[in-house]
Amino acid sequence: MICIPIMAKNTDEAVRMTIRATGLADIIEFRLDVMESFDIERLIKTTIRPVIITYRSKKEGGEGTVDYESITQVLLEAISLGAHYVDMEYSMPPQLRDGILANRGDSRIIVSTHLIYGTPSAGVLEDTLKRLAATGANIVKIVTMAGTQEDNLRILDLISSARDLGIRVIAFCMGPLGRLSRIASPLLGGYLTFASLEEGLESSDGQIPAPEMKRILEMLSR
Numbered sequence: 001m002i003c004i005p006i007m008a009k010n011t012d013e014a015v016r017m018t019i020r021a022t023g024l025a026d027i028i029e030f031r032l033d034v035m036e037s038f039d040i041e042r043l044i045k046t047t048i049r050p051v052i053i054t055y056r057s058k059k060e061g062g063e064g065t066v067d068y069e070s071i072t073q074v075l076l077e078a079i080s081l082g083a084h085y086v087d088m089e090y091s092m093p094p095q096l097r098d099g100i101l102a103n104r105g106d107s108r109i110i111v112s113t114h115l116i117y118g119t120p121s122a123g124v125l126e127d128t129l130k131r132l133a134a135t136g137a138n139i140v141k142i143v144t145m146a147g148t149q150e151d152n153l154r155i156l157d158l159i160s161s162a163r164d165l166g167i168r169v170i171a172f173c174m175g176p177l178g179r180l181s182r183i184a185s186p187l188l189g190g191y192l193t194f195a196s197l198e199e200g201l202e203s204s205d206g207q208i209p210a211p212e213m214k215r216i217l218e219m220l221s222r
Helices: 011-021 040-045 068-080 094-102 122-133 149-165 176-188 210-220
Strands: 002-006 027-031 051-054 085-089 108-115 139-145 168-174
Touching: 002 011, 002 210, 011 027, 011 040, 040 051, 040 068, 051 068, 068 085, 068 094, 085 094, 094 108, 108 122, 108 168, 122 139, 122 149, 139 149, 149 168, 149 176, 168 176, 176 210
Parallel strands: 002 027, 027 051, 051 085, 085 108, 108 139, 139 168
Antiparallel strands: none
């Protein structure tokens, strides 16, 4: 599946972008941390696609600067309004994570970690996968920064490890050298990959524009 992140300043702009993205995306992600103002209910209702509500902190590569208590309230509001998915950073205090998980309702919780300075060893990645899986979230997301082409192989190995554990995983590398893993991940069984609405609207380094990603995946899936 292809998820297109919506990088908008406000709700009106997000709605316009979402209308354009709906024909290309399987899932829409709203990045609330880059928005000056947002109406979560309107965002969720603006598309027929499933929606991920995300508030990414600066420490994990986003623009968010508010405290984790405030982020928790935003995510719980999204759950109450019927968001299909909510992204919860593993770096949040455990009691706040537990509160989100206990009140997830019908929403699927993605527990995520973004290692923005590199890709650790295979052993560290495996331990990270197990720690995130132990939270009880519906989906685990582990994203690293690629420094070499070999980093792509280590991150993609997590897909088979997650399969053995019986969990769904989103796993790929960021950066120009990580594009290979962005393409290969869904083909190997990763839950989804991210692609920008267009060049210049990337939510992280190395994202491929959605029209191009769609063509690549369709060609490789034949």
